[in-house]
Amino acid sequence: MAIDEAITLKKLEVFLAFMKLNNMARVSELLDQSTVSVHRSLHSLEQAMRCPLFKRDGRSLIPLQSAYILAEYAQQAINKVEEGVRKVHEAAGFSATRLKIGSLYSLTLRCIPQLMIGLKLRKPALDIDLTLGSNRDLIQQLADGRLDAIVIGLHEQSKLNNPDDNQALVAVPLFDDDVFLAAPLHSPYAGQQRVNLNDLRDEKFVTLTDGFVTSQDFAYCFERAGFAPNISMRVQDIFSLINLVSGGIGYSLLPGRVGTFSSHIELIPLEPKFGARQRITLLLPKARERDPNLLALTAECRMYGRNGGKSAFF
Structure with a gap:
């Protein structure tokens, strides 16, 4: 199955921050983004996954089981990419x-x-x-x-x-x-x-x-x-x-x-x-x-x- 091009590392980082903090305003402050940008990233990621990740409760987002599964693999992906960047920098002599x-x-x-x-x-x-x-x-x-x-x-x-x-x-x-x-x-x-x-x-x-x-x-x-x-x-x-x-x-x-x-x-x-x-x-x-x-x-x-x-x- 091809990965939708709208699924980006940046959106996964926003998603993981929300899963940890469960608060749009705190995620916005942590990532130095507007709450509108945070909400847009989560909505875009959900669309790219082609399945629901959250249940809407008024203005709140309640993670579904699908969101927890995505968070587990998204964290592994972020960790691997960070490790790869570090290895590349070391191989090139940077840092x-x-x-x-x-x-x-x-x-x-x-x-x-x-x-x-x-x-x-x-x-x-x-x-x-x-x-x-x-x-x-x-x-x-x-x-x-x-x-x-x-x-x-x-x-x-x-x-x-x-x-x-x-x-x-x-x-x-x-x-x-x-x-x-x-x-x-x-x-x-x-x-x-x-x-x-x-x-x-x-x-x-x-x-x-x-x-x-x-x-x-x-x-x-x-x-x-x-x-x-x-x-x-x-x-x-x-x-x-x-x-x-x-x-x-x-x-x-x-x-x-x-x-x-x-x-x-x-x-x-x-x-x-x-x-x-x-x-x-x-x-x-x-x-x-x-x-x-x-x-x-x-x-x-x-x-x-x-x-x-x-x-x-x-």
Whole structure:
């Protein structure tokens, strides 16, 4: 038997509210509808069922046995639909109790911990999974749906910085970070106000492997200097790179935020014509920007940016 198109979930909700309250005025108040609208929904539902549901006693409606049977199955239907909506939202990451965030190793000293603490204060019941990796890996995982949002550094000329060129993602900037020459303590360049990269043509360098924003900036700076650096080693994490620099294996170009990672290296500013800047940015899918958990993360990132790199709760 085909279900009449006039039997809608909204009418079933009105019907169930009436069966529980048995009072038109109270149903009207509960559902924020006029009593006329409530009466019209009940009458329309009764017509669509093609059998009587109520007995009229003056202006009152007395439920018949048919109404009680309908109420039993209508409640099951509403419960199933609500469960289905919840499951769909969870599968899509909306209103889930777990948020999967990706970020860079170089943001784990201050930025990410403060963001996570602020987010937990906003959403105490939220569980957070943190994945660390390169820009390339994190952007791919975001595109594949394996991550809900990422906080990464973007090269100053990246198209992801421009909303007009990036229709699929929402970009929320947190702060800008200049790139410096990373040198061991007491190097020949120690104490210089600005470093000319051309003075380092004969020096050895260490850098990150491809896929990291810092390796992209490394290449960009030397492209501006007009020569290819002598690279003695490439590594896959910022901590190993800092240790190699401090051990005198080679110089490198690193963002200012890593300066507090080690007391055994010095970050020396580059001359402006050789410099580069990273923009630390939250990226999330535009299709999910209204998700409550991502709204909370976005708000925390905006507050962090307005406070000059400090959490709203610090």
